[in-house]
Amino acid sequence: MYDKTVRRRRAVLGLLVACSLILLTAYFGETGGGALHGVQRGTSEILNPVQEGASRALKPIRDLFGWFGDTVAAKGQVEDLRKERDRLRSEVATNEVREADYDRLSKMVELDGALGLEDKGLKTGRVIFSSPTVWYATVRVDKGSDDGVRKGHPVINEEALVGRVTEVMGGAAQVTLITDTTMKVPARAGPRGEFGIVEPASAGNPNDLIMKFTRPNARIAEGDRVVTRGTEPADTKQSLFPVGLPIGRVTRIENEGTDTQEIHLRPYADMRSLDFVQILTNPRGGEQ
């Protein structure tokens, strides 16, 4: 009797381990449109309303937690913000002079509004799910293919670029954040718009991105803005990321002046407190 129980226990254990390994292998072997991916999307489709309801119901509790966290963080930021206020005051005076110059120059330069996003088909969505593990920097938004959302569409929040749509369901879409290890964004930085590729500096750190493949003598300094370049890494086709979407600000440069120089930047968007985001469903403007 005892032997039978032990044998059965071991058989079930072996069977389940084999099932896990088969699933793992099959999942890696199939394309994004395969059967297992389809099952995942179908199940998520069913559970999305439940998750959305729970997300809305728990908003007050999340806000309460956020309030405690923000209060602690705010105390630490007071001194930094005072310094920034003083610096901004002096910048305002300078900018007023520059603004007058700009008004004159703007009449001379023909700006076609390439940075304007009004014609990019903006869809505002609520974040209804965040990845429970730090290994996947993903969120889910309550806008899907029914709203015109497709794979690859860029996603922004009120501050900057947030990520890209990687899975689409009827009423929801999975967004992979720019802090995910699979993400690479063509970008440019500095006054001369030096090109490079932005990717996460390390897994699980939402505040540190890295810009690679810049020229060794590129003129980039701490504090420079980094924006999207608007082309794919291979330079062969136009990227779905429009030109000039803000990504972050340069914080430090490692191995400066060498072939392996790495420019660290802090993203403008706070990836851990995303509430509403906008999806650019027509990222190339009129040529959809």
Next chain:
Amino acid sequence: MTPTAALIARLCGVGVLGVVVQTAAISQLPIAGANADLSPLLVMAVGLLCGSLAGGSFGFGVGLFADVVSLQTLGVSSLVLLGVGYGAGRLREARDPEGTLVPIAVGAAATLAFGVGFALLQFLLGVDAPVSWALLRQLLATLVINTLLALPVYALVRRCLQAALPDDPRRRRRRAYTTGGLSPLSRGMEIRR
């Protein structure tokens, strides 16, 4: 322990509800920069209450459902949680530990095993980014939060399963005490007296 139909139904309910609550609510409540992770705690509780067979199967099911719902790589969580549930179940079968603090210690061990196992599998599957201190800090914070939650989660799971459990650990021990102990060793000591 052979799982009955009532127990299987309750386990399915606990698993589905646990994963939905985890993905819809808990994962959106950051505490000290990290989130609680109910999955290893639920699996640990079922392993301790129902044994290795039910614990391992429950771990596999919860992991698979979590992977499906989160659109993650299928099979990763199920493989790791299967080990966690089986381990907790074997602990119960081999040692039958008693004491209020057992779920806390086993919950912490389950969370640690899940975190380390998940990380190892991610590296085996080819994550080419280096591990940051921020990630280690988050894993540590999750471990602390889960350790604090282990006892309430264990109590909740026991409450959900109690009616369907053929031999509740507390009832079994109480029976052993009132009948003078079940083991031959304790019986031998009684005779010597």
